[in-house]
Amino acid sequence: MMLEATGLIGGYGGADILKGVDLAVDQGEIVVIVGPNGAGKSTAMKAIFGLVQVRAGAVRFRGEDITNAAPDTLVPRGMAYVPQERNVFPTLTVHENLEMGAYIRRDDFRAVIDQVYELFPPLKEKRRQAAGELSGGQRQMVAFGRALMTEPALLLLDEPTAGLSPLFMEEIFDRVIAVNKTGVGILMVEQNARQALGVAHRGYVLSTGENRFADTGPALLANREVAESFLGG
């Protein structure tokens, strides 16, 4: 496995939100974490990316122990993270946002920017516009594109479709698949569980900070118990 998190326990200061979570992503996989509100989905992702203190358990990435490593040390190792909210630099232009995604690169990354523009054509038109002026869906594209600039091996997406219209949601999932086709592993937290599991290779269902189910995407969708308890029937 490329990423392996085992027995994660931790949270923000006081109470533990994660009470022993296991997650894994293999090379080139799309893995989705679903579950009800307050299940610890986003917290689990943040714990992997060093944004939440892990009190017990371990995170390994490409064979190295990265438990509680600082986020800025994880980016050079090939991880990238897109937060759910406030995920663009609002006063920077679209183009500058992408450049900031490539901050750690000292090589010529113009080709990568072109690839991002190819993936998200609307961004190319608005490249000189401040990211804060864009619509929600377009901002999400900027955030997505920014994270791709390091050409990561693993991309962490925290609810990329939150607050988007169904049309944009489809669009974003299409992009997720397209990015995945280039060999990028994806770990994604999603509220829109059904649609997300539809594009996933594998999925995890979390509830109250613990693993409930883990299976392939189609199998979870077919699982009656999962459907009744977590996918709204």
Added chain:
Amino acid sequence: MELFGLFMYLLGFLAVALIYAIGCLGVNINWGFTGLFNVGVAGFFAVGAYSTAIVTSPPSPVHLGGFDLPIPVGLVAAIVFAGAVAWVVGRICLRLRSDYLAIATVGIAEILRLVFRNFESLGGGPFGVQRVPRPFESLPQPWSEIGFIVVLAVILLLLYVLIQRAWSAPWGRVLRAIRDNEEAAAAAGKNVEAFRLQAFVLGSAIMGLFGGLFALYTKTITPNAIEPLMVTFLPWVMLIVGGSGNNKGAILGAVAIWALWTMTEILTGLLPSDWASRAAFIRVFLIGLLLQIVLQRFPGGLLPEKPPIIRAPDEKHPDRA
């Protein structure tokens, strides 16, 4: 004669230390209890000092008053006027983040200094208000000084008891809650703004009293006495070194820092005169450095705030999610 001089020096030291201790309690209510960074101590000090001076001094052809009223009236005026100014400032600034309060209070202090310096018919201009009466001044020394110290000690004790009570009462608990977690306090239905305003006004009123007592002690107040270094910075260092959030710490810090301050004065006084004036600046530097060291290494100060008494779990809001 030598000994008497030393004794008088000690009495003088004690009097000023007690005055500072009172000011320090005011800063503690602002910062230690409520987490309000009031850097305008000098401003509230000035309002208090001028109020007391104008109310109690004999009539003057230059400035407002004096009204020749009894000293207690003067001190009450100090508290009331400083509190009133604080109320206005607080209403404007407390709803914004603490840095704004810091900037605004510095501004208020500077403006007040300008006003007192330039508005002659109010505060007498550069010469300030003179001939301020001092309690027991008709007594021979050292009794006059001792009498004043007794007055200061009584005021300090009274304040200490009152503040300590408020601190352990529900009011104090709410302040702590606001300081430590504003959102949780608001979620528990507390009117955060009102509580902060109360604490701000109360603390600033005590700073006014600090100024009033200073004017009585020195028998005068001039714009030069409203020096941010001496009346804002020093009380702050005293509180942080003593232990913010702890009233005993505030008093201890005031005495300790004032002792340090006066002792270094004696030491630098032994140096040749042109060195002595320079050495005074080293003293400020070292006090500043002491503040940095305490902030970094001993954030609790000499007497750290005692952890709150553990209460039954159901008393606190059990459900925060």
Added chain:
Amino acid sequence: MIDFVNQYLIPALVLGCIYSLGAIGISMIFAILRFAHFAHGDLMAMGAYLGLFLVGIIDLLPLDGLSVNAKVLIALPFSFVATAAAAILIDRLFYKPFRKSKTIILVIASFGIALMLRSLIQLFFGADVLNYSTGIRFPLEMFKPLRVQERYVYIVVVTLALMFALHFMLTRTRTGKAMRAMSDDADLARVSGINTEKVVMWTWIIGGGLAAVAGTFLAMDTRLVPTMGWDLLLPTFAAAILGGLGRPYGAIAGGMIIGAMEELSTFPWIGDGPLISPDYKTAVAFAVMVLMLVFRPQGLFGGRVL
């Protein structure tokens, strides 16, 4: 009319330049480090005094016929660098330990630093009023009938040049863009892999360096006193708040506005006497600031609210 320009507008522009240079640093430090830097005025004073020290050194060199202004301008880059270095050192020693603390602790620490810097100035230079030039000045005036003193030209030209340099850095260089990114969102900058400590260092280089220039220019225009930093603090804060915290261009505009308001408030707009007595000039900045706090805390151009 020409008197109005000479006695009010030109000094307003000069004062505006000085405030702007200081306010840029306050604004950027606030946006990137999230605290109101109370020692900024004293960094300006420090720059001014370093300038005095350097002018003294230049006087020892066998150079004839250099005007005082020329000597100050030669000293300027050195005091820029030295003050920037001092700012970085202060940050490392006194602010860095509090990166994860409540920001108000940083405000307290910077308040202490302000007095430490001032006491160092007093220690080395004494408490008296000093000037870059000794003796009586016969200012060279240009652009008649306007009375533009030579030093005004230097102040305005150097300020403009520095602002263009800053603009270039913020929009064209990787570090400059990272500074803007971090002032937009420090957390996002961190998760994007931006080296935030490097950004912080550059913030102090720019903030400290420009503070040195501001202080030097104020001293060039008026005089040197150890309390000049404290006096500068309020108008520069007012300028930064007016322009919107975290907006360097807003800080420039805010500085110009505060400078203009201070100078123009003493013009006899109504009747014969000055509208506001010059004694209360500094109160103008404060009044503007309070009005902003009440009605538009995000500043004129929509910056961050504390």
